[in-house]
Amino acid sequence: MFSTVLVANRGEIAVRVIRTLRSLGVRSVAVFSDADADARHVREADTAVRIGPASAAESYLRPDRLLEAAARTGAEAVHPGYGFLAENAGFAQACADAGLVFIGPPASAISLMGDKIRAKETVQAAGVPVVPGSSGSGLTDDQLASAALEIGMPVLLKPSAGGGGKGMRLTRVESALLEEIAAARREARASFGDDTLLVERWIDRPRHIEIQVLADGHGNVVHLGERECSLQRRHQKIIEEAPSVLLDPQTRAAMGEAAVQAARSCGYRGAGTVEFIVPGNDPSSYFFMEMNTRLQVEHPVTELVTGLDLVEWQLRVAAGEQLPFAQRDITFTGHAIEARICAEDPSRGFLPSGGTVLALHEPQGDAVRTDSGLSEGTEVGSLYDPMLSKVIAHGPDRATALRRLRAALADTVTLGVPTNAGFLRRLLAHPSVVSGDLDTGLVEREADGLVPSGIPDEVYEAAAAVRLAELTPQPGTGWSDPFSVPSGWRMGGRPAPITHWFRVAGLEPVTYEVRDRSSHRVEADRVSVTLDGVVHTFWRAGDWLGRDGDSWHVQDHDPVAASLTGAAHAGADTLAAPMPGTVTVVKVAVGDEVAAGQSLLVVEAMKMEHVISAPHAGTVTELDVTAGSTVAMDQVLAVVTPHEEDER
Template identity: 50%
Template sequence: MLTKLLIANRGEIAVRVIRTARELGYRTVAVYSEADANALHVQEADEAVLIGPAQVSASYLNVAAVLEAARKTGADAIHPGYGFLSENADFATACQNAGLTFVGPPAQAIELMGSKRRSKIAMQKAGVPVVPGFEGDRANDEELVAAAGTIGYPLMIKASAGGGGRGMRLVHEASQLKAEIQRARSEARNAFGDDELILERAVIEPRHVEIQVFADKHGNAIYLGERDCSIQRRHQKVVEEAPSPFVTPELRKAMGEAAVKAALACQYEGAGTVEFLVDKDRNFYFLEMNTRLQVEHPVTELVTGQDLVAWQLNVAEGRPLPLSQEEVRLDGHAIEVRLYAEDPANGFLPQTGLLHCFEPAPVPGVRYDTGVRSGDIVTSHYDPMLAKVVAWGPTRDDARRRLLRALEDTLIAGVITNRHFLSRIIAHEAFGAGEATTAFLEQAFADDPSLHPAVASSSDIALAATVFALGNGVAGGWSNSLTTALPLSLQLGDERLQVQVRRAGDEVTIEQTGDTRTLIVKMLDHRSLCYVDNDVRLTCQYQQVDNHLYLQSSGRALHLMDVTHQPPGDKAGAGSGRLQAAMDGNIVDVLVSPGDSVAKGDTLVVLEAMKMEHPVKADRDGQVARINVATGDQVRRQQLLVELSAEDGDTGPAQQKEAHA
């Protein structure tokens, strides 16, 4: 019998594992870095141990520190969550050598399936369909180029040790191949410490469907249905659902049995996911096996009624699986989205800062898996996911409707998120019809409004002006009227908006250039404004922090500032030549030298943040005047990286410009 579980992870997955373990009577231990001292997973655990500074290499990836934390606290088992050490065979072996139960598969299964090259060969031997390609052992660039000529184009370059889309490149023609091999190697080396690559024929516009498998120590293995993860951006999953709207009962059985073959072929134990590509004719091909609990496991839990973490702990204690294959039932439909602190209008750049407010909307059938709460700081050290929002319903449309409401009504203030982008996906006709493939975002969302900076409607401006004009009076009570017009100057992005506000009783009149709107205010508190506009009673949410207003209306979020008493400031325009870091991060490459001539769009510096590489590009033609960073430097958001001079020697406006990354 195991009694004390250490969770070698952080964030929402650590919180999620802790809560199930607590329900089953386990004592729990959290580990944390200096940056996570006040994190939610630390608060939720019975005990917690500091294991190092913020950098993951010195804390969450520090095997010795994690094992020492287990020794200090008397933990007898370790759950790795996902990411970090979860698919590290050496860590699983180290746990075993330390007398600890590793809540996961045997080290040899992790090692085999951790190599895309070796796992693909093993699957071929086991009779599991695979995508044609090239899996040469430690193939050099010349061997890859030669193999590509045989495979044909388009093809995929993949990091053998990869995951999450890192080290993966789609190549359409031979002229792109060498450059993309170098980029893939660099990203794979930085992400996984291993730059081995394989090649695969690209399956165009496929479905990405994965099978949840479970195996115990007694030779039993079953599958618990599928998850459709086709909606992806840069090969990273955005939306997941179970069951797949594309999968028939016959295909589910065929894929499930193939996934069980894959598990048995590597003597698997515990939770695993076998991922497949499925073409338009419903032919399926092995992609990879993830030897851990997946981020998207909640959708499987909701449609099967099973707690997969509880299953993991049962298997770790040597018990047989609680269900046979015949006893597995799928009930209803579940959809999950990943809510990130990122800016879709700026290339999905990760966002950092103080999370002033995070209030998930209470919607029946909706589950929130999160590791943050109001007052937390989103840093650049870790993945920027704030929460997984998961909705269940008796039908797919019921789940969609609940999820859409949850996204629209969840109040978030302080950092830009992808919330509106997600709601647009869930509401899209193609998604509703179950027709979304891996090409969905590229084809249907290339110019979606959620990918552009927010534009305030006259209604939005009226609401913001009302809150600014009346909100400061909430604590002390409203005055009965504003006898004269109150002028306000509001800032939205680079735009300044001039408005006049008048009030008579509950009636507020807002005058903008060419527009006059009258609202009847029914209620105004510190979180919401209830009002009547054009005979319709409505409510919007907001969070006001000093002169900053985070306004949510009709599912959209706007950040406005009251700059009435600030002088107008000139911003550096496009092409300033002063390139700043768009986020906190690490410089992984400097591609230019002082005096080099560059063209607009050339990559000058590569910045790594939140597990991804971001190119910093020249915003105009010119020469490199100064380089203020070197490879390996840690930089802060808005730090000046490179300065360009035009042919006349001008280095641009005095004010700095944030880089396009």
């Protein structure tokens, strides 16, 4: 076994790898950018090395700086985690050339399986069924469009070099093909540095099932069962489970053998995943999609049902050990389900969010595990992937695992940064999820019904309780002016009602009348209020309140100040940043005439593009950003003044 391993990653996966290294007595080396100088993975590692400024392109994506850090710290091996350079064949080869062991497959296997076009051809030759689609690499936009029409709409556009759903586009109509191809190329280029695309037949209501494989350097390959990954948004997995309720033992064995053959076809070594698309009405008709030549985000569910530590076996295989078990020795116990906690705001269309983690509570124990890179004070920006942590539950059966995970998500608190934890909790209670009737489009179809349409009264009551507590003099502080105390007291009459103006991001300001001050209980990190005989308890930190995985940033609102601030743009429509991020494309200039719905700018955050369009026809009278500008949420980007006849 190695004595020192460099972890070439950040966040929750770096923390998770460091945990296994510590259990094996292996010294860990963390790397960090300027944005991560105080990050949790830096504090938990034995040694940490700065590798550059905040931008990933100048830090985590710099092989030379990673190799230099390994040399300076005496590391013998490099664990790439997932994302960044984990599936970069050049980095794997550079490690080998520097005398380091890359904890992953050979560079040749990464290169082969990283090219989706070559990968499909290779596994097809090994007898693995593949999805019908385009053939050949380097197709032009017109060639891709022609291939799509030949296959038949709808089709799925996919980056050949990519993974994780980045740059994937489902296109249902011919008229949108060229525009979607251009957008897919842009995202692929930004995410992977390669805009080569392929096109595949779209299978309606498909299920996404993947097989975990493990191979050593001695010719042994086994599979560790399947994971159901059909609950997705924008082609990104958000809930994963093992095993899948769809597969019977015969189909499971057949898919497992196909995955083993796919791994053998590329000379694989280490832990990897073979992904299949499966028609929900015919599980036996499964098709190979791609192979992920790295550890998967959802690997904990496999660990919980098999009892194997996949990071440990990555290390042992990389160190030259032989697998001590055969396929017949692999057993599965119970059911495990994972939920990905991401920095995104469901109430604002799941746009990326950010901020400072003001209060944090992450459940652990009692068959629940949280893998996280967070700590209180963590700054969540727009430079890196939005996933913050993963909550995983295990049970003797699926119903128990679901119940435990819902409870764990209700107990998850991340105040200061909006997350999807509450949304995931409600999703796990959806009848189709409970019954196991899943497909990759389920979340998109049901998302609106899983996002609350407004703010419950008890949230405003709790916010008012905090404000009143902050303004009420404490005993022993001396005399105070009774007119300045928010008690509702007034001379010669009944107490006046106490009202507050509040504002929650994305919603219109409201005025709220306090119900019953006697029912308020405000503590350092909690606040409880009673409405209609029901006690509601929230976590609190500053202007933030949290409950059952949901959180609200409830701020004071001054209608007079707001009206004065907005006066500068009277008679015009301002376009504001929907999320913190970077302006990547500016398509207009001041003075340009624009049509309603015309694309004006593109803002990117956490590898996600958002197009800013004109709300109506008019003239661009103000443009406050250029390509490359970093913007905050709700920052004014441009102003489009309607034509005079439109105003009338």
